[in-house]
Amino acid sequence: MTLLLQWMVAIVYLSAAGILLIHSRWPQMQKVAIGLVSVGLLVHVAMVLVRGLDSGQIPIMTRYEDFTVDALSMVAVWLLAQWRWPQLRQSGVILLPLAALIVIIALSYSRGVFPMSPALRTNWLVIHASLNSLAVGFGALTLAVGLILKGDRMDLVGRFMSWTFLLWCGMVAAGSYWASIAWGRFWGWDPIECWSLGTIFIYAFVLHLRMKPRWREGYWSALVGVLPFGLMMFTTYGLVFVMRSVHGQYVFQ
Amino acid sequence: MLNKLWRILSSHTLALWLLISMTLVALAAGSLPQSARLSPEQQTEWETEWEATASWLDTFGLSQIVGSDWFAALTIVLLINMTAGILLSFRRKLAFYRGELKPQYELQRSGPGPEPPPFLGEKPEGVGSQSRVQGIPGLFGLTLFHLGIAVVVLAGFWRGAMDFSDYVELSVGEVFSGQPSKFQLRQEPPEPFDAVLRLDRADIEVRDEKYMGEFRGHFSYQQVGGSTQQASVVSNHPLRLGDFAIYPKQSFGHSAQFERVLQDGSIRHLYIHFEVETNEWGKPWRGKKEQMIRFDNMPLYYSMSLSNAVPPVFDLKVNQGEKVIFEGSLQPGDLADLGAYKLRFRAMVPWMTFNIALDKGVTPIFIGFIITLLGFLLHLLFWPRRVEWTTTDNGWMVQAWVRRGDSAFDEKWNAWCHQQGLEVS
Numbered sequence: 068m069t070l071l072l073q074w075m076v077a078i079v080y081l082s083a084a085g086i087l088l089i090h091s092r093w094p095q096m097q098k099v100a101i102g103l104v105s106v107g108l109l110v111h112v113a114m115v116l117v118r119g120l121d122s123g124q125i126p127i128m129t130r131y132e133d134f135t136v137d138a139l140s141m142v143a144v145w146l147l148a149q150w151r152w153p154q155l156r157q158s159g160v161i162l163l164p165l166a167a168l169i170v171i172i173a174l175s176y177s178r179g180v181f182p183m184s185p186a187l188r189t190n191w192l193v194i195h196a197s198l199n200s201l202a203v204g205f206g207a208l209t210l211a212v213g214l215i216l217k218g219d220r221m222d223l224v225g226r227f228m229s230w231t232f233l234l235w236c237g238m239v240a241a242g243s244y245w246a247s248i249a250w251g252r253f254w255g256w257d258p259i260e261c262w263s264l265g266t267i268f269i270y271a272f273v274l275h276l277r278m279k280p281r282w283r284e285g286y287w288s289a290l291v292g293v294l295p296f297g298l299m300m301f302t303t304y305g306l307v308f309v310m311r312s313v314h315g316q317y318v319f320q
Numbered sequence: 321m322l323n324k325l326w327r328i329l330s331s332h333t334l335a336l337w338l339l340i341s342m343t344l345v346a347l348a349a350g351s352l353p354q355s356a357r358l359s360p361e362q363q364t365e366w367e368t369e370w371e372a373t374a375s376w377l378d379t380f381g382l383s384q385i386v387g388s389d390w391f392a393a394l395t396i397v398l399l400i401n402m403t404a405g406i407l408l409s410f411r412r413k414l415a416f417y418r419g420e421l422k423p424q425y426e427l428q429r430s431g432p433g434p435e436p437p438p439f440l441g442e443k444p445e446g447v448g449s450q451s452r453v454q455g456i457p458g459l460f461g462l463t464l465f466h467l468g469i470a471v472v473v474l475a476g477f478w479r480g481a482m483d484f485s486d487y488v489e490l491s492v493g494e495v496f497s498g499q500p501s502k503f504q505l506r507q508e509p510p511e512p513f514d515a516v517l518r519l520d521r522a523d524i525e526v527r528d529e530k531y532m533g534e535f536r537g538h539f540s541y542q543q544v545g546g547s548t549q550q551a552s553v554v555s556n557h558p559l560r561l562g563d564f565a566i567y568p569k570q571s572f573g574h575s576a577q578f579e580r581v582l583q584d585g586s587i588r589h590l591y592i593h594f595e596v597e598t599n600e601w602g603k604p605w606r607g608k609k610e611q612m613i614r615f616d617n618m619p620l621y622y623s624m625s626l627s628n629a630v631p632p633v634f635d636l637k638v639n640q641g642e643k644v645i646f647e648g649s650l651q652p653g654d655l656a657d658l659g660a661y662k663l664r665f666r667a668m669v670p671w672m673t674f675n676i677a678l679d680k681g682v683t684p685i686f687i688g689f690i691i692t693l694l695g696f697l698l699h700l701l702f703w704p705r706r707v708e709w710t711t712t713d714n715g716w717m718v719q720a721w722v723r724r725g726d727s728a729f730d731e732k733w734n735a736w737c738h739q740q741g742l743e744v745s
Contacts (some may be wrong), residue, residue: 240686248567260350
């Protein structure tokens, strides 16, 4: 059932992206796409809630859960953003397929439920992981808006990037506090901590770069905007595959 | 000369170079083998298998990046650049607040002028000026953000000088009073551990036969001049003892508890630990271990096995060089005569590992984090705007100062000008 629903959600997101791509100048069809995404998101949320209720723990611990929740965050953030700024709808052409891809990738991991180790049974996990998922959501929105949007609303890219930066910093700070009460060290220069710090620096770099007018819009601005998001995605998903890290030990069983 | 130095140190270009350098440094520290992160065995393996690379990294100070002088220097330059940036931007923000900068929006006309909409504040009653400043928290949000970073970095430097963290393995019934020999990494705390504690009980709970359920150590402890107290150490709830704190580290097992009876009749305690995997806990188990144990400069080679049968059985073979000086099975109460001393097997008890860390200086770091996050949040939530109306006998003028990217104001301004049939300037 989960498998079927997950595929359905991915197909709905992809279909909505297709509609947005084909009917980019037809508002009625765009609304159909938004309706589709809303239904997909409701199913997506229900899937996460049911899993959480079934397992009796917050479903952001395994790879499968992490990917599923991050995709949900991306779509939810995009849906809210396009509701506030309708001119952002077209960014769904990039964001929705990305979310669908992540939903599908989640399926390649075990959907088993693993009991949390004692250090994970804390509200700090909820805060830390939720901020991470939200940062990924805002990061994806920034990327999509940066690549699609042209003209006078490029300030929104900077605004979304700033929110991504704040959420990521909050995630790192929450993780640091949690590490200090769980392990007796707030910072251990573990690979994932170093890469998270690297992600903070690259976001800070791009935000500072955007203070120069020529880096606020155009091709180079969009290209530079890809860099921090790429680093964030690698830090979140890729690093534990290539480096031994405390996160690999405690999470993603 | 000083002016030039100030211009360089406070420049935006330097900030960009430093930020991209710090990005690369952080990624390198997270990717390259760092000696501070490797165990002695891993370090030897790395230096043997990748001899040329290891030596090359050493030469360029890349094998211990965050502990290197050049990393500290880079951080200090970033701190100076950031502080200079804060001062300069603070000056600009004060000028914004006072309306001393050139306004981004300005409209000047003759006649009595229109009634201002809410986003443009109010006109003065008669001839004169009236100004309104909104979103002041947002004006100083970034200043606060950078100030928070400065607090974190400075507190990090301060704390780095007295950083201490090491592990101790304690058996149930064992007393620990900070003896250096118990620290597994053989580190020396920068200040004495002035408390005595005893592990009274160890609760190790395994779920579904393989997952760690709970890990709880119950202690009796006494700090200098204080009375004996009881407390538990459990994940995410450390036991704080003065400037130190004790944290559970999830490695545990069975410990063979001995009395070592010396030739003069005095007794010493000896605990031999056998690590147990989570999925083996609570099941019939036998652990083996070989270890060189040295007392009074007399090394003896112990080959041991411990079983959690009822009663527990400790099989022991002790060699001195090639010579076997004891071989046999011990149950609680049995004595093994090893010549220089005798060993009495007392019992089999659980042992746990705890991390003992100096907790000093952490609070300023988290205060810094809070200032940083709060500052940036204020920057994002509040949009500073200053609007000033001036009316004269002949006409009126409205000026506005807003933050770059305040598109909401821009839209309203343009719409209002259009509605009034006014030309936008």
